[in-house]
Structure formats: C-alpha cells, structure tokens
Amino acid sequence: MRSRARRVGLAFVAASVAFAGAVYGVTRPAAAEVVAEASASALVADMGAGWNLGNALEANNNGIPSETAWGNPVVTQALINRVKASGFRTIRIPVSYLGHIGAGPSYTVDAAWLTRIAEVVNYAHSQGLYVLINMHGDGYKTVTGSWLICDAADQTTIRDKYQKVWQQIATKFQGYNERLIFESMNENFDGQYGAPTQPCYSNINAYNQTFVDTVRRTGGTNASRWLLVPGWNTNIDYTVGNYGFVIPTDQYRSSTIPAGEQRLMISVHYYDPWDFTGQEDGAITQWGPNATDPARTSTWGQEDHLDAQLKKTHDAFVTRGYPVFVGEYGSIDKTTYDPSNNTYRADFARALVAAAKKYGAATAYWDNGWNGQHGFALFDRSSATVTQQGIINAIMSAVGGGTSPTPTASPTRTASPTPTASPTAAPGACRAVSTVSAWNTGLTNSIAITNTGATAVNGWNLTFTLPAGQSIVSGWSAGYAPASGTVTATNASYNGTLAPGGSTTIGYQASHTGNAAAPTGFTLNGATCS
Template sequence: MAAKTMKIKAVLIAIILAVAASVSGGSANQASADTAAQSDASQIVADMGAGWNLGNQLEATINGYPSETAWGNPTVTQALIDKVQAAGFKTIRIPVSYLRNIGPGPNYTINSSWLDRVQEVVDYAYNRGMYVVINMHGDGYKTIDGSWLICDSSSQAEIKGKYQKVWQQIASKFQSYDQHLILESMNEEFDGQYGQPTQPCYSNINDYNQIFVDTVRKTGGNNSSRWLLIPGWNTNIDYTAGNYGFALPTDEYRSPSIPSDEQRIMISVHYYDPWDFTGEESGTITQWGPAATNPSKTSTWGQEDYLDAQLKKMYDGFVTKGFPVVIGEYGAIDKSSFDSANNKYRADFAYTMAATAKKYGQVSVYWDNGVNGQYGFGMFDRRSHTVTQQGILSAIMSGVGGG
C-alpha cells in the first residue's frame, strides 16, 4: 500500500478544499485528519463514471475457501486492471468472499494472507486513481459451501457477532484509504426464494446493514466519512424502493465534519430484467429493445420503458433525498451462437442502462464474469488483456457520455 502517496494526496486535497472555501466566503467545511475529501452525492456519481465488475475472481471458492482461480479465471494482474481503465472505466467493483478464511469465534480472525491479497487487488485500481467497491459477496448464499450470513437462520446472535468482527477487520485494513474506496455491506442477501420478502429475514438484513455502518464508522480515520453502499432484499429494485420492509440505517457515528444535510450512504441494486434475455441459458429470447426484428425472440416485458420506470423508482425514493444509487450489476449473457445479431442487442441493453442510469443520477457497473463465448458476460480476455466485446464497451461509454 502506497501510504506515503495517500498522505500526499490527502494534503493536496485539503489545500484545494481550503482554497475553495476562501473563494466561496469560507463556507466550506474544514478538512481534518480523520475526514476523506468531501463530495456531494451528484458529484461522486459523476466522478465514478462507468463501472465494471471483476466477477468470478475474489468471490470464487473451492470447498468453502475463496480462491481467485477456482472458477476458471487466471490470477488477477495489474495489466488487466490497466486495460479496464484504458477502456474508459473509472470504477471497479471487486466482489469478495471470506467464508472459511474466517477463523473461529469469538475473534473470527480473517486469514491474513487472504486479506492481504484483497488489499493487493484493490491497490491495482486504487493506486491508478480509480474508484473501488469491495463487498462481502458469497458468504450469504445458501448454495455456497461455507456460507454463514443466512438471514433466516436461527443463529442470529452468533451471525451478527461474527459479521461485526469481520467487518471491523476489513474496515481497519482500509482505514487510511480516501473516498475512492467504497465499502459495500453485502451482495444479494435474501432467503433464497425468488418471491416477496419474508420476515424476520428482512429485519435481519436491515440489522446487518446497521451493524456494518456502525462498525465501519467506529474504526475511525477516513472510515468515519467514507461512502458506504447498502443493499436491500436481494438487491431488488421493487423490494428496496417499495414498501416491503427496507430500512435505511442510521449514521450516528459518522464524522461531525460532514454537513448535516449531506449523506454518506449509497443504495445498491442490481438489474437483470428481463431474465429470459439477460440470464436464461437458452436460445429462446435473444433480442431486446426497439431495434428487435423478431417478436418471437423478444421478451414480452422488460423493455426500455420498464427499465426507465425501474430506475425512476430509485431516483424518486433515494437520489432525490441525497442517497446515491449504484446499479452494482447489470448485463446480458452471450447468445450469439443462437442468433448472430445477439451482441447488437446486448450492446443496446448496455447502452440503455448506462444512459438511463446517467439520466437519473445513478452509477451503473457492468457484470463481467471473465467468461467469453456462449452464456458468458465477459468483455475482456483476462489472459491476453484484450477487449472481446468492443460493441458493448463502446455502447456503455456512449451511454455515460464518454464516447
């Protein structure tokens, strides 16, 4: 970790803020040693630009142990991250699993080698000036060996104690990083059933989010003012923006230097609608959007108007109240083996998401699992560090206004 570089960055930011304060009549907040650079909601969304997921890497597992090569991708390199940045992405989301790399209670110590590797991969992007999001990804999936963050388990006291200890260690590890690092409490946390939210499962998810915010803030340093990313039920838009039980965590331990009318909480949702186009592994539905030419290959729902309405729900419910929204995952799998025009529709989908997210003041982060070819989400070849889906890449950059 380039601690000296970060310290110089912090000093420069403080000087810039001080100059800005004097120019505007001294109304800007005083920068302090425990405060990351201040940035309001709309500004950080603009700065984060287009986002990309380093999927199927640090959340990949074998026998309950995280292993970045377990699901077929090569070891992550600086060269790959440099290629992603050169392509125009300003934000990288790095899904991370911990699972059996967490020791026994009461300390629940994370394996130091694993936490060091997480930091190393974060630094590949952070040291290049990119925004980086890290989360706790696979620990809440019942289908993953070694999972434990289970919202309908009867062992909630133990789960919540373990969750607190683990996030305390992660937050302490990254305490000195500036606002370019964003911590995300969980991933797609729910009871595993694709229906309406249930209780007390949703209440436990709300509790996890509250524990996360309180724990990160109490570690101090830049964590006291860091942007924190919070998901609702299964990162589902309807179950987060609607009246289904989502509760925003309080933020009482944040730095007093943050103006009372500013937030430091972001809301996380994912978007894969319509699933028969974006994720269903078949050749039935391969087209999407107004340019679709074959109605029999186009879903009967989930088109442009639906996407717009969904993102507007997040705008009305959160963005207008000062809470940035991050669409932490979106994309559509490759079905070009069934329809030679499929990649064009995938690009149309990506463009529409990127452009609509920008329209509603939201960050969109493309899901890339490193898999190229049939049913893959890959946009890059992670071995040769080459772009494999230039059409989709160009569409995203055009959507956010970068090309």
C-alpha cells in the same frame, strides 16, 4: 463450463418477479435534501462507468475462497490497466471470506487473504479509480460454508461474526482515501423469489446497521467514506417499495461531513428481462426498439420498464441525497443462437447506463470472465485484451465518455485521455475546487471546474501550480503536462464544452515528499479562477 458457478452474484429474479407495481413514495426534497442531492450527483458523475471483477475474489472451492477456483486467471495489473484504458472509472471487486474466517469468538480473517485483497484493490486504487469491495458469497445458501443467512436460527452468533469480520476489513483499509467504497453484502435474501419475508428482512436491515456502525467506529477515512447498502436481494421493487427496507442511521460518521449531506449509497442490481439477460436456452436473443424478430424478443422488460424501474430508485433515494448504485447489470453471449445478439446486448447496456445517468445512479457491468457462449465477459483476462468493444462503446457513449478507442498496445500507467479539441474561447470567469486525499507519500486530487462566465467554453486548458515535491503519476478526464511544477490539464474529447454554469470534474494521483497541499494559481484558458 460450470456456467451456474460462474454466475455467482447474479440476481435470478426477473422471470419470477416481473411486476412493477410496488408502492413507493414520491416527495419533493426539502431544502437540506437538495444540498445532499447535489453531493450525491457529484459522486455519481465522478464514478463514471463501472465494471465488475466478477468470479475472482469471490470464487471458492468447497468454501475456501480462491481467485482461480472458477477458472479465471490470477488478477493482474495489466488487466486493470486495460479496463481503465477502455474508459471505466469504477471497479467493483466482489469478495468472499467463508473458510478464510477463523473460529469464534475472534473470527480472525486469514492475513494472507486480506493481503491479497489489498493487492488487487491497489491495482485499481493506485490508478485513481473508484474501487468497491464487499462481502459477496458469505450470504448464499447455495455456497459451501455460507453463514450470513438471514433466516438462520442463531442470529446473535451471525451478527457477532459479521461485526468482527467487517471490523478487520475496515481496519485493513482505514488509510485508503474516499475513492474506496465498502458494500455491506450482496443479494442477501431467504432464497425464494416471492415477496420478502419477516423477520428475515429485519435481519438484513440489522446487518446493514451493524456494518455502518462498525466501519465508522474504526475511524480515519472510514468515518467519512461512502458506504453502500442493499435491500432484499438488491431487487429494485423490494427495496423501494413498502416491504421493509430501512436505510441505516449514520450516527458515528465524521463531524466534518456537512449536516445536509449523506455518505450512504443504495445498492440495486438489474437483469430484467431474465429470459434475455441470463436464461441459457437461447430462445430470447433480442431486446429493445431495434429488435427485428418478435419471436426472439421478450414480452416484457423493454425500455419503458427499464426507465420506470430506475425512476423508482431516483424518487425513493436520489431525491433524498442517497446515490443509487446499479452494482450489476449485463446480458450473456447468445451469438451461437443468433449472430446478431451482440447488437442487442450493446443496446441493453446503453439503455441501462443512459437511464441510470438520467436518474442519478452509477452503474457497474457484470463481467464473470467467461468469453463465448453464455459468458458476460468484456475482456480476456489472460491476455488483458478487449473482447466486446461494441458493448464497451455503448456503455461509454451512454455515460458521456464517447466511445472507447480500440486498444492496440498495452496501456501505460498514465493512460490519460488524449485531447482532441483546441481551446477556442476563454470564459469570463471560472471556479476551480480541489479535494485532496493524502496518504504516506501519495495523494489523489479531484478538481471540479465550473464556467461561471456568460459564454460557453469550447475546449479548455486548466493551468495550476503543484506544491514543491509533488509529481503527477496518473490522471483521468484530462491530459496533464508536465508532471510537476506548473501543470496544464487539457480537456478530454468528451468534456471540452462547458456551457455557462456548466462544470466537469478531473483528477490525478501524485507522489509527494511530505507536502500534500492542494495546487494553487488556477487559470482556465488564461482567466483566473476563484
């Protein structure tokens, strides 16, 4: 097993960057920033729990990307269906380009590679999931053919190549709705784990700015979709602290975006403490308040540290309306050294996701496809089955989705949650807001439901009428029946209670025959919604 290659994408920082004393500003948001923060909160809530399709489209052989180069099988729709059925609502798909980029000055990306990327994106996007794609391995000095190197001499050529590659990627996905998110790069830094160096950090900021400007100028949905940018090596301290990170300006975004809202997200990764999460010597196998053996537990990086790190991202970015995305976290399998290790891996995942939720951040577990010693995998990709149900349950309980049912059969396209509660009370008033994104013969609709009454709703049915020619093909966060005409959406097990003023967001994907209008006639437990 080439475990080092299988972990490309990890932040090897914890052991050498163990301090948490970076300076960062904590200020009360201005009025406009309060509006922006609300928009960010809605996005994070809708993204739910995330998962990485790691070591697939960023894998390479001698600098030529190939999804099977590091031992994983070809990605299938069945795998993505299983991930969705397990409760994940966001999938991050790391992508390398490397040798699939032609020579300058055009730097043409191989058409077949872009087509394959789109196929894998479609596996998740067609199921109503959020999807993130990035430029992953092109900035690693240790990868053959890497070129997005922040301390290389010829930055003019690098920036030109970077701009032209992202222009092609953005154009390829121009028509996808806003559930597709682009991430500028992954863990870019100069290769040493000390304090950031200049002008290397300045070049990273320049890459991020080029990325935002390039994507926005391609137009279409790209003018308004969410874009994700990292700081130095996606390290929290070096991103929130006074080390040089600059949030890009967003001057070319669509004029339809309210002035008080952002469309930029901040990317960080979390693998503290590394001796527990990634170090392969087997010495540290336990973590958290339930650890029973001090000799097997790291002397730092416990829950208090985790909470403090996530709070830093909240104070630096979330309060200003910029959502934070913990795009990678997780811990390797050390059960060969300690049979109880999976319990602590689940505790770590639960604590990370709970803290992220507390501080307004979304998350994506790092899964490299490897099951067994030193692996991060939650699924067997060949059989599309779950291998770490306990860790998945921990993630889902922390994000607010209950536990994921143990799968016994291959999931179908319409893997909507099965409601477990019957409506017992009608609200005095309600509000339902649709956000429709349409393309060709398909659309997605996100519906925000708010109880504006004075009493709690304990179990709900939301009824609405689809326009003629529309038919629901998949849905999330509710059960939907029938597929067309007057539809009733019934709460899932985890969102059936709406306190006064409380809200939840559900959604579905539908086909249409030319009419992509929003549904009408919303009622919640019989009460008409505004």
